[in-house]
Amino acid sequence: MNWKRSAIAAAVAAPFIVLLAYGLTKDPREIPSPLPGRQAPDFALQVFLPGEGPMARNIGDTVSLAAMRGKVVVVNFWASWCLECITEHQDLSLAARQLAGKPVQFVGVLYNDVVDAGRQWVADRGGEAYPALNDPGARVAIDYGLYGVPETFVIDPAGKVAYKHTGPIWAGLLTAKVDSILAATPRTPGQ
Amino acid sequence: MTLSVRRWRIGALAAALALASGPVAAQLAGKPPAIPDSVVEARTTALASTLRCPVCQGLSLQDSPSELAQQMRSLIKDQVAAGKSDAEVKEYFLSKYGEFILLEPRARGFNLLAYLLPAAVLVAGGLVVWWNVRRWTQPADAGPSPGEPPAG
Amino acid sequence: MTRLIALDALWFALAVSAVGGIVAPIAIARGRRAWLSIAQGAVYANFALVTVATVAMVFGLVTHDFSISYVAQVGSRATPVFYTIISLWGALEGSILFWAWVLALYSTLVVYFNRNRPGNLVPFAASTLLVVALFFHVLLVGPANPFHLVSPVPADGPGPNPLLQNHILMAVHPPLLYLGYVGMSVPFAFAVGAMLSGESSDDAWIRLTRRWTLLAWGFLSAAIIAGMWWSYEVLGWGGYWAWDPVENASFIPWLTATAFLHSVMVQERRGMLKLWNVNLVVGTFVLTILGTFLTRSGIISSVHAFTQGTIGYYFLGFIAIVLIGSAVLVAGNSEKLRSDGRLDAPLSRESVFLLNNLFLTVFMFTVLVGTLFPLVAEAFRGVKVSVGEPFFNRMTLPVVVALLFLMGVGPALPWRRGDWPALRRKMLPAAVVGVVLGGLVFALGARNPYGVLAFAFGGFAAALNVGEYVIGVRARREAHGEGVGTALVRLFAGNRRRYGGYVAHLGIFVVALGVAASSTFRTEREATLRPGETLTLGAVNARLKEVWAREEPQRAVIGATVELLKDGQPHAVMSPRMNIYPMSQQPVPTPDVRSTPVGDTYMNLMSFAQDGSTATIKVINEPLVPWIWLGGGIICLGAMVAGWPARRMA
Numbered sequence: 001m002n003w004k005r006s007a008i009a010a011a012v013a014a015p016f017i018v019l020l021a022y023g024l025t026k027d028p029r030e031i032p033s034p035l036p037g038r039q040a041p042d043f044a045l046q047v048f049l050p051g052e053g054p055m056a057r058n059i060g061d062t063v064s065l066a067a068m069r070g071k072v073v074v075v076n077f078w079a080s081w082c083l084e085c086i087t088e089h090q091d092l093s094l095a096a097r098q099l100a101g102k103p104v105q106f107v108g109v110l111y112n113d114v115v116d117a118g119r120q121w122v123a124d125r126g127g128e129a130y131p132a133l134n135d136p137g138a139r140v141a142i143d144y145g146l147y148g149v150p151e152t153f154v155i156d157p158a159g160k161v162a163y164k165h166t167g168p169i170w171a172g173l174l175t176a177k178v179d180s181i182l183a184a185t186p187r188t189p190g191q
Numbered sequence: 192m193t194l195s196v197r198r199w200r201i202g203a204l205a206a207a208l209a210l211a212s213g214p215v216a217a218q219l220a221g222k223p224p225a226i227p228d229s230v231v232e233a234r235t236t237a238l239a240s241t242l243r244c245p246v247c248q249g250l251s252l253q254d255s256p257s258e259l260a261q262q263m264r265s266l267i268k269d270q271v272a273a274g275k276s277d278a279e280v281k282e283y284f285l286s287k288y289g290e291f292i293l294l295e296p297r298a299r300g301f302n303l304l305a306y307l308l309p310a311a312v313l314v315a316g317g318l319v320v321w322w323n324v325r326r327w328t329q330p331a332d333a334g335p336s337p338g339e340p341p342a343g
Numbered sequence: 344m345t346r347l348i349a350l351d352a353l354w355f356a357l358a359v360s361a362v363g364g365i366v367a368p369i370a371i372a373r374g375r376r377a378w379l380s381i382a383q384g385a386v387y388a389n390f391a392l393v394t395v396a397t398v399a400m401v402f403g404l405v406t407h408d409f410s411i412s413y414v415a416q417v418g419s420r421a422t423p424v425f426y427t428i429i430s431l432w433g434a435l436e437g438s439i440l441f442w443a444w445v446l447a448l449y450s451t452l453v454v455y456f457n458r459n460r461p462g463n464l465v466p467f468a469a470s471t472l473l474v475v476a477l478f479f480h481v482l483l484v485g486p487a488n489p490f491h492l493v494s495p496v497p498a499d500g501p502g503p504n505p506l507l508q509n510h511i512l513m514a515v516h517p518p519l520l521y522l523g524y525v526g527m528s529v530p531f532a533f534a535v536g537a538m539l540s541g542e543s544s545d546d547a548w549i550r551l552t553r554r555w556t557l558l559a560w561g562f563l564s565a566a567i568i569a570g571m572w573w574s575y576e577v578l579g580w581g582g583y584w585a586w587d588p589v590e591n592a593s594f595i596p597w598l599t600a601t602a603f604l605h606s607v608m609v610q611e612r613r614g615m616l617k618l619w620n621v622n623l624v625v626g627t628f629v630l631t632i633l634g635t636f637l638t639r640s641g642i643i644s645s646v647h648a649f650t651q652g653t654i655g656y657y658f659l660g661f662i663a664i665v666l667i668g669s670a671v672l673v674a675g676n677s678e679k680l681r682s683d684g685r686l687d688a689p690l691s692r693e694s695v696f697l698l699n700n701l702f703l704t705v706f707m708f709t710v711l712v713g714t715l716f717p718l719v720a721e722a723f724r725g726v727k728v729s730v731g732e733p734f735f736n737r738m739t740l741p742v743v744v745a746l747l748f749l750m751g752v753g754p755a756l757p758w759r760r761g762d763w764p765a766l767r768r769k770m771l772p773a774a775v776v777g778v779v780l781g782g783l784v785f786a787l788g789a790r791n792p793y794g795v796l797a798f799a800f801g802g803f804a805a806a807l808n809v810g811e812y813v814i815g816v817r818a819r820r821e822a823h824g825e826g827v828g829t830a831l832v833r834l835f836a837g838n839r840r841r842y843g844g845y846v847a848h849l850g851i852f853v854v855a856l857g858v859a860a861s862s863t864f865r866t867e868r869e870a871t872l873r874p875g876e877t878l879t880l881g882a883v884n885a886r887l888k889e890v891w892a893r894e895e896p897q898r899a900v901i902g903a904t905v906e907l908l909k910d911g912q913p914h915a916v917m918s919p920r921m922n923i924y925p926m927s928q929q930p931v932p933t934p935d936v937r938s939t940p941v942g943d944t945y946m947n948l949m950s951f952a953q954d955g956s957t958a959t960i961k962v963i964n965e966p967l968v969p970w971i972w973l974g975g976g977i978i979c980l981g982a983m984v985a986g987w988p989a990r991r992m993a
Contacts, residue, residue: 001675009674010667017663020633023642023718024655031727034289041287112258114953138262145287146259147245243729249587251732254580256932256947256961294731296716301724305716309709309738316701324694327615327686 033145033164040073040155041143042066045133048115049108049122053100057131063107065159072162072178073155074106076169077141079113080121082149088168089125092152095171095178096129103157104178106130111141111149156181226272235268238280242267243294251294346411349399350490356392356443357480359385364473368539371466382466382473386454389476390447397444400437400489401428410496413437413489419502421896425514430503432517435639435654436489441518443479445525450476453529457551464548468529468536475528478661486654505898505924505931512573519566520593524631526559527596530603531628534621538672544679546610549620553607554986556624560600561982567593568854568975579932581867581945581963583971584858586735591714592634595707599627602703605696610682612758613693618673618680619700625669630711632662642718690761695753699746706742710735740793744800747855750848751804754811769810770803777803784863794863797855805852808845815842835984843985850977857970861942869949869961877908880962883944884908885917890955899923901930903948903958907937919948919960942966 044064047057057063065073076092078085096106107130110118115134122128135141144153147166154163154177163177236253242263244255252260252267263284270280284292296302363385370378403411404427407420417430417437432438450472457465483489507513530552537548570593571583584590603623609616636642640655673680686693713730720728755769781799789795812831819830835842868880872887879885888904902920906913920933934947945963952958 002678003675005674005677006671009670013666013670017659017666019715019718019722020636020642020659020662022722024640024659026642026718026721028642031291032289034286038286112262137265138259139266142259142263142266143287145245145289147288241733243731249585249729249731250580254582254585256579256949258950261949289727291727291729294729295733295737296720296728296730301720302728304719305712305730305734306738308712309705312708313701313705316704320697320701323684324686324689324697327684328689 030166031147035145035153035161036164038161040065040075040153040159040161041140043109043135043140043143045109045135045140047131048110048134049119049128049132051096051106051131052127052129053097055096055100055104055106055130063131063133065155068105069159070157071103071105072157072181074104074174074178075144075153075155076106076108077111077144077146077149077151078108079111079149080117081113082111084168085150086125088150088170089128091169091171091174093127093129095174098171098175099178100129102178102182104182108132109135109140111135111146112138154178154181157185226274231268231271234271234277235264238267238271238277239264241281241294242284243292245288245292345399345403345406345408346490346492349396349403349411350484350488352392352395352399353480353483353490356389356396356447357477357484359388359392360473360477360480363389364470364477368467368470371463372539379463379466382469383454383458385473386447386450386469389473390451393440393444393447393476396483396490397431397440400440401431404428404430407500409498409500410493411489412491412493415493415497415500417503418500420499422502426503429514430507432521433503433507433513436483436487438517438521439479439482439487440489442521442525443476443483445518445521446472446476446479446528449525449529450532453532453555462542463540464533464536464542464551466536467539468532471532471535471539472528475532478657482654482657486657505922506577509922509931509933510573510577512569512576516566516569516573519562519569523559523561523563523566524593524596524635526555526562527600527627527631529555529559530624534624535669535672538621538676543621543676544617546614546617549607549610549617552624553604553611554988556600556603556607557982557986560597560604561979561986563593563597563600564978564982565975567597568972568978572972572975575968576934576936579934579947581865581934581947581961581965583968586710586713586732588714589634589638591710592637595710595714596627596630596634598703598707598710599623599630602700602707603627605703606700609693609696613685615682615684615693617682618677621673621676621680625673629662629666629669630707632658632665636662637714688760690756690763690766692753692756692758692761695749695756699749699753702742702745702749706739706746709738709742713738736793740797743855744793744796747797747800747804747852750851751800751807754845754848755807769807773803773806773810776806777801787864789863791863794859797859798863801852801855801859805849805856808848808852811845812842839987840985843981843983845981846984847978847981850974850979850981853974853977854971855974857967857974860967861965861971864966865963867961867963869959871957871959873957878960878962881964883962883964885946885960885962886913887958887960888916890951890958892955901948901951903951903960905946905960907944917944917946919946921948938969940969943968 042065044062047059047061047063050056050059074096076088078089092106092108096104099106108128110132118132118134122132138146144151150168152165152169152174153161154165154174156162162181165173239253239260240251242252244250244252244257244260244263246257246259247255250260252263267280270283275283281293290296296305298306363382367378367382367385371382400411400413402408403414404418405424407414407418409415409418413434413436417434418427422430430437432441450469453472454465454469533548533552533555534543537543537545542548567590570590574585575581575583600623603620606616606620606623610620636655636658640658642655713735716730717728720726751773752766752770755766777799780802781795784798785795789798812834815834816827816830819825819834820827823830823833825833866881868878870876870878872878874887874889877884877886884907886906886908888906890901890903892899892901894900900920900922902918905917905919907915907917915937917935917937919935921930922933923930932947934945936946937944943965945965947961947963949959949961
């Protein structure tokens with residue numbers, strides 16, 4: 001055995017192992033979005049479920065992001081065929097109700113689904129605290145770089161994407177994100 | 192005829208279907224000169240072949256039968272018809288999905304490594320083969336090579 | 344009961360492998376001769392024990408013993424017996440068990456066929472195989488234990504993964520893949536055994552290795568083709584190869600094994616390339632384990648990847664041991680493996696084999712780089728990138744064209760010293776065939792340079808290949824006055840290795856032709872039709888008859904009945920479908936394929952109106968795709984001709 005050559009060969013092979021070890025610590029399904037920190041893509045979508053309280057909108061009205069400048073906007077993409085959306089459904093409504101008194105607007109955007117199915121899904125789960133919008137052709141979803149549902153975007157009062165969440169979100173995380181944005185913005189927004 | 196199976200699912204598909212034939216991007220102000228359909232078709236196919244379907248794994252938008260891929264193809268088609276260049280369409284998807292959406296890494300900066308390493312192995316291996324073939328074909332019983340002065 | 348017997352068998356197998364794999368080689372190295380037979384006996388014992396566990400699992404599956412965790416995971420009373428049995432490899436734990444069994448089987452055959460061989464080579468090889476087995480046993484009693492107790496015992500299970508039970512090829516592809524993958528452990532074991540026993544500079548081990556490599560290579564080739572066929576029939580996009588990481592994982596070791604099958608001839612005839620061959624053998628094995636790691640750890644996202652868990656870390660540890668261990672062993676023995684090469688002339692078959700190995704290595708390296716580059720980019724740039732079909736096509740097609748060229752020139756050149764005028768005489772008619780074929784596809788509208796070149800060089804090489812048969816047959820006819828058929832059979836029988844290789848080459852040409860034609864001349868059209876409306880694509884007129892739906896116990900099926908028209912009259916019916924499983928987000932496409940010798944009509948149902956008034960169907964014209972499957976069969980035939988043991992042929 002030539003141990004010197006052995007040592008060199010082992011040293012050459014080792015980085016390969018390190019690379020694989022590094023790969024094991026990463027989740028291949030987690031793909032960073034380029035959107036946070038950038039201006040959120042505008043949208044104008046029709047309401048098909050009104051929601052409740054100060055966040056409510058009339059069915060048939062068009063909701064546009066530009067018109068909500070000055071508020072923190074939470075955009076949740078969902079679908080009635082999405083299993084994980086069931087998990088987060090209660091939490092989203094809970095967070096919306098907790099934040100109802102503040103300059104915050106939640107909207108749900110239906111992704112690749114029919115309105116009737118979405119309406120039935122919400123009714124089956126005892127309603128939703130915020131309006132639901134329809135996104136025909138998934139154009140807005142593509143504009144937001146959607147990889148799947150559910151995904152949730154938090155947009156600051158200046159219209160920038162402050163946070164993107166992939167997979168089911170929970171109330172505590174969402175209210176904390178919104179509150180920290182509110183705390184960081186001046187009291188009189190929109191001036 | 193009614194299809195009663197899993198109403199919600201069929202509905203979702205029907206919605207997608209309704210949209211596939213949907214909007215054409217003629218609404219742009221200052222319409223560019225109309226591009227022939229066959230050109231739009233060909234460029235859409237070419238572009239969709241270089242972009243990755245986000246909900247499938249490893250398939251291009253062109254190959255994927257998934258709903259989102261169909262919608263993204265129709266979006267590409269609209270953008271091409273509206274006069275956007277191939278680079279602009281790619282840039283659009285890049286700004287939304289990040290580099291992950293490109294099926295082929297851009298050949299610049301660090302990514303060049305993926306292109307240059309195989310080429311380097313080919314060149315290095317070729318040199319090794321060439322050098323060995325030369326060495327092994329030299330006659331074993333050859334006397335001093337012509338360049339050297341004879342001994343003595 | 345079944346569960347406990349199986350679990351005990353696995354623990355005993357673990358102990359036996361540890362004794363035979365670790366204790367025995369140490370004892371043998373210290374001169375204890377008695378341990379020579381213990382190492383080999385351990386192989387038989389391990390096979391018996393793993394067989395008990397595997398049979399127990401099949402028994403548990405068939406008898407719906409839901410107290411066994413694996414059965415509770417993949418079994419269901421509604422699943423037909425056939426799919427119940429093949430669900431043995433339908434999920435992670437079962438596939439590891441099956442893997443361990445295939446490995447035990449190979450090990451037993453290796454030891455049995457070499458039982459009378461003197462020297463330490465076989466005992467050390469047996470120990471190496473047992474160390475590999477030990478790893479799988481650790482998985483089986485640890486993170487991939489399929490025999491956990493489920494309590495309380497459920498009344499029924501969910502059944503196997505729908506994607507795996509909707510096509511018969513799932514019964515064929517995984518076992519072939521395991522036979523190919525695991526088979527590569529045998530040459531590795533011989534290489535390690537030769538180095539440990541100090542017999543590495545002797546050529547004996549390499550002679551033993553060649554036939555085992557050929558066997559594993561044949562299985563792996565068949566597995567790759569079967570996998571292509573499966574994704575073509577099941578995944579609904581009309582393609583068969585997407586450069587998916589898991590596809591690459593099976594292809595990478597195939598490339599190194601192919602390189603070995605060629606370079607081993609140079610060692611056998613000329614005593615050269617010893618070190619290089621050891622590297623290829625060891626590398627192939629490491630790449631199979633890497634491939635398994637990629638599939639089983641969830642490290643790289645892929646259509647085929649199993650769920651992740653701690654098992655990735657076990658695999659990582661094993662790869663580290665195997666890779667570092669082999670590197671140390673091979674580098675340490677590199678001086679012994681040095682060979683004083685002699686080449687008579689640069690123009691010779693030896694030189695072509697060197698170039699063939701160069702290009703196969705570059706091919707392998709390119710696919711490996713492309714597969715792992717997303718990981719590298721993430722580590723160094725912090726950005727996720729994709730490396731897909733456009734990259735692999737751009738980078739590998741030039742190499743493919745070069746290899747096709749060499750496949751033509753190699754067999755046309757003699758060993759030792761080639762003669763340029765003779766080669767030119769052989770090449771000229773073949774070059775005409777190549778140019779005509781390339782020109783023909785160009786005239787037919789092919790504009791992709793590599794598509795045209797693939798046809799040209801493939802035609803050139805195939806013509807040279809056929810020329811070799813013609814030359815051989817003609818020589819026999821002249822010498823012995825035989826008929827063409829007799830001459831051809833005797834030609835093969837006289838030199839099965841050589842002509843088996845040529846048959847395998849022929850298979851490769853047929854595959855290449857199918858791939859080149861289907862990627863160059865594929866046409867497709869998608870249309871939304873009402874019943875009675877027709878979609879026209881080339882010669883195909885597809886008329887939608889109706890859209891239907893049907894509820895089945897485990898799924899809903901929506902289908903379109905489409906008639907193919909000839910002169911306005913229906914002559915065939917196709918029904919692409921969509922299967923909707925309650926637990927999956929996307930409907931599972933179930934395309935319909937109609938094959939003819941010159942190509943397939945591939946039809947997929949893309950979407951449909953809720954009221955059944957319209958359906959969107961995609962029709963793809965896939966020229967020569969069936970040739971790919973045919974070529975796969977020819978490759979396997981070639982491997983059999985070349986590798987079948989001599990006494991049975993006589």
